[in-house]
Amino acid sequence: MEGDAGTWTFVCHLGDLEIGRTRGFDLAGKGQDQVFVVRADSGLHAYVNSCPHWPTSPLPWRKDEYLDATRSVIVCHGHGARFRISDGLCFAGPCVGARLTALPVKLDGERICIWVTGSLLKQPDS
Numbered sequence: 001m002e003g004d005a006g007t008w009t010f011v012c013h014l015g016d017l018e019i020g021r022t023r024g025f026d027l028a029g030k031g032q033d034q035v036f037v038v039r040a041d042s043g044l045h046a047y048v049n050s051c052p053h054w055p056t057s058p059l060p061w062r063k064d065e066y067l068d069a070t071r072s073v074i075v076c077h078g079h080g081a082r083f084r085i086s087d088g089l090c091f092a093g094p095c096v097g098a099r100l101t102a103l104p105v106k107l108d109g110e111r112i113c114i115w116v117t118g119s120l121l122k123q124p125d126s
C-alpha cells in the first residue's frame with residue numbers, strides 16, 4: 001500500500017461485531033457511513049459504502065443493515081443488487097460482474113483496523 005497516502009484506521013473492537021453482522025462507519029463525520037465491515041465465518045471484510053450500479057449510493061436500507069435475511073449476502077437496498085461477502089462481486093441484480101470496492105482490513109489484537117485513504121473521505125457535496 002505504499003504510495004496510497006493512507007493509514008490504518010481503527011473502527012471498532014472485534015467484540016463489538018458479531019459473526020454474521022455488519023457495521024458502517026462515518027469516518028469523515030459527514031452523517032453517512034463511508035465504509036462498512038462484515039464479520040463472516042470466513043473472517044473480516046471491508047468495503048466502501050457505494051453501490052457500483054449507482055456510484056456514491058449507499059447500500060443499506062438502514063444503519064448497519066448490509067446483509068440479506070440469511071446473513072450470507074451483501075444486498076443493496078436501491079435495486080436489490082446482491083454481492084458475495086468474500087470479494088464483493090455482484091452476482092445478481094442490475095450490476096452483475098461489478099464489484100464493491102474492497103479495503104484492506106486487519107486485526108491489531110482485538111482492534112479492527114481498515115486501510116483508509118484521503119480520497120475515500122472526500123465527499124462530492126462538501
Ligand code: FES
Nearest residue numbers: 051053076078079
Ligand atoms: S443503487 Fe445499488 S442496486 Fe441500484
